[in-house]
Amino acid sequence: MMDRPYSLPAVYAATPAAGSRRARPVRWHLVALVLAALLPALLLSGVLTVRHTLAQRAALEDGLRDTANALALAIDADLGGIVHTLEGAVVAGGLPGDDPVRFLTTAAALKDGHPYWHALFLADGYGHVTIDTASGVGAPRKATALPYGTAIRQAIATGKPAVSSYLPAAGERPALVAVAVPLPRRGLVDGVVGVAVRPERWSRLLAERGAPADWLGVAVDQDGTLVARAPDAAHYAGRTAPDWLTAALRTAPEGLASGRSLQGHDVTLGYARSAFGWSLGFAAPQETLDAPLARALAEALLLNGALVVLAALAALHIGRRIAVPVRALTVAAAGLERDWPLPPIPPSSVREINDLGAALSWAAHHLREGAVERERLLEREAERRREAEQANAAKSRFLAAASHDLRQPFQAMRLYHFLLEQGLADERAREVHRQLGTAMESGESLLNALLDVSTLESGTVQPRLADMAVRDLIAAKLAEVQPAAAAKGLHLRSRACDMVVRSDPLLLGRILGNLLANAVRYTEHGGVLVACRRRTGALRIEVWDTGAGIPPEQLETVFEEFVQLGNPARDPSRGLGLGLSVVRRTARLLGHPLDVRSVPGRGSRFAVTVPLATGRAP
Incomplete structure (x- = not known):
């Protein structure tokens, strides 16, 4: 018996349980287990990487919006400084309307201190320009005849400082932006003093932000024209802003917008509106925002792929070490039915497999005793089943007999109850009689319900x-x-x-x-x-x-x-x-x-x- 070949008997090898096409080796299951445990962790790490990268992108987009708001505040502060300078000169008497010589002298001094100021002008309360340092002093001219007439009319109409749109160059006159300050007197606008400023002033302010070379800042006027830009202000100032930007500016006073710049680059731009009506934007190239995400995904895929390969190889190696003793245990278990002695089982590095071998030896020793005990229990169970069937049949016969015998006394009581009612004249006795009837009905209902339940349980129905x-x-x-x-x-x-x-x-x-x-x-x-x-x-x-x-x-x-x-x-x-x-x-x-x-x-x-x-x- 001991020299039998160490292999699985053919009768077991041919059974569907042992030869099913869906069955897989233990190494395959270990690989699947490792991947099942590893892939969620890798997926989680990928999700966290993406979320972290997206959080960085969101922080960068918030930075674009914050920078746009800061630019809007800076432009407001600069324009407000121009307004305060003009108001201070008027209050100090340096820009009188009735003394052109003094006006021109003060204007020249202001222009010397502000290199981007092109000309100062003065208009009366009707919008007639009386003094313009760019053309001298002459007969009053209507504001409509001057490029910055719109700002003059707006200041007179609103009683507040007004900033014009971008005024393109014409002849020898450079491109300008007019700032008009109303001069109130007795609750009315008595005149307007203003200055025409070259927009290079604000392009320089945008350039001072120190942004990377491929980032850009823009200032857009009320008409959607680029007033200032950094870099390349000379090439793009005065051009109409892209349609996607003008559409975004009409939708909300501040936010984010994405599109193609005038240079042909895809950008994401944060924008904010200034108090004087201009919109300031600060943009970064789209590839600058997308590059961290693409790089993080590529790195995560490479690293996770390497981990998956290494884990699969390790699982295959471990599975092979487990499969050999498991196969030996399978052969040994198959031989138990034929009462073969257990073949030698190679030791395993897995404690559970060694325990299984010991348990298999114990099972072989006690298998016959178990078979005898099982036969004894089956005989006892058959005897109990016969007793239960006899008891159930007796219960059914009892219910069939009791159903009539238990209801008959209630029927007799109902008859006596009816006859008793005929002889009762006292009201108290009649009340007791009614209570007795109620008690009888409750008892009969309870009995009928219990008999119904018992009848259904007994299976006689x-x-x-x-x-x-x-x-x-x-x-x-x-x-x-x-x-x-x-x-x-x-x-x-x-x-x-x-x-x-x-x-x-x-x-x-x-x-x-x-x-x-x-x-x-x-x-x-x-x-x-x-x-x-x-x-x-x-x-x-x-x-x-x-x-x-x-x-x-x-x-x-x-x-x-x-x-x-x-x-x-x-x-x-x-x-x-x-x-x-x-x-x-x-x-x-x-x-x-x-x-x-x-x-x-x-x-x-x-x-x-x-x-x-x-x-x-x-």
């Missing part, structure tokens, strides 16, 4: 299936509960149902009767509705009520014996808590699915599904 019209059954059961419903002021309704079903008329009637009685008993206002819904090959009979409803956690509890919701005092007039238990047992006996839905405070719906008959009821 066998359904007698027949084709029946549902309409007649519903009408009969509604008539039974009509008096109780009328006493409570409830409306009983039923929808037309002309279907023919296959069931036991008596048992199905008991189910429907119990459901209707239960609905009337627990409904105080509203009514009860019986409806039918056709399903594939079946009919669902539904009983709806407008009662208190059933909490979700007690939808199963209500089908247990002696369970009543809302009746802690166990008032016999509200039932005994056996009706729904009888309903469930009867439905199971008939094979009719039963379900319930309820909304506390609104009502409940009980439904039993009955198969449709293949023909019509007679």
Whole structure:
């Protein structure tokens, strides 16, 4: 016996369990296990990397918006400084309207201190320019005849400082931006003093931000024209801003926008609107924002791919070390049925496999003892089953006899109770007589319910299936509960149902009767509705009520014996808590699915599904 070949017997190798095409070696499962454990971690690391990169991008975009707001504040401060300088010169008397010589002298001094100032001008309250250092002193001219007339009219109309749009160069005059300051007198604008500034001033301010060479800052006027730009202000100042930028500026006073710049580069730009109506933007190349994400994804893919390969190789190596002793254990287990001695099992570095070998040796030693014990237990179980069947048959015979014998005394008591009523004249005796009748009815109801439950449990009731019209059954059961419903002021309704079903008329009637009685008993206002819904090959009979409803956690509890919701005092007039238990047992006996839905405070719906008959009821 010991010199048998060390291999799996052919009878086991040919079985589907051992040779199934879906079976995989242990090395394959180890690789799958390692990947299953590793891939979520790698995926998580990738997600965290992407989230971190996106957070960096969001921080960069926030920086663009913050820089745009800072530029807007700087432009407002610069324009505000121009306004204050002009107002200070007027207050000091340096720019009088009635002394052109002094005006020109002060204007020359201001221009010397501000190299980007091109000309100063003065207009009266009607918008007529009386002094313009660019053309000298002459007869008053209408503001419309000058390039910065719009700013003059706006300052007169609003009574506030106004900044013009970009004024393109014309002839010897360079490109300008006019700043007009109203001169109030007695609540009215008596005149306007202003200065025409070359926009290079603000291009230089944008360039001083010290941004990378491929980043850019822009200032856009109210008309969507680039007033200033850094870098390359000389090439792009005065050009219309791209459509995507003008659309964004019309949508919101500040935010982010992306598109192609005038240079042809894709950029993302943060923008903000200044108090003087200009919009300041600060943009970064799109590739600058996207490069960190692409680089992080590439690095993560390379690193994660290398980890996956290394983990798979390690799993294959470990799986091979495990597979050899496992195969030996398989051969040994297959030989147990033929009573072969265990072949030598090579030791494994896995403690559980060594334990399995020891357990296999123990199993071989005790297998025969176990077989003997199993036979003994099977014989004992067969004996107990026979005893249980005999007890069940005796119980059935007892119930069949007790059903009549236990009900007979109640019938006699009802007869005596009726006869006793004829001879009672005292009102107190009649009250005691009524209470006795109530107690008898409760006892008889309890006995009948208990006998019903016991009969269903014993299995003595066998359904007698027949084709029946549902309409007649519903009408009969509604008539039974009509008096109780009328006493409570409830409306009983039923929808037309002309279907023919296959069931036991008596048992199905008991189910429907119990459901209707239960609905009337627990409904105080509203009514009860019986409806039918056709399903594939079946009919669902539904009983709806407008009662208190059933909490979700007690939808199963209500089908247990002696369970009543809302009746802690166990008032016999509200039932005994056996009706729904009888309903469930009867439905199971008939094979009719039963379900319930309820909304506390609104009502409940009980439904039993009955198969449709293949023909019509007679």
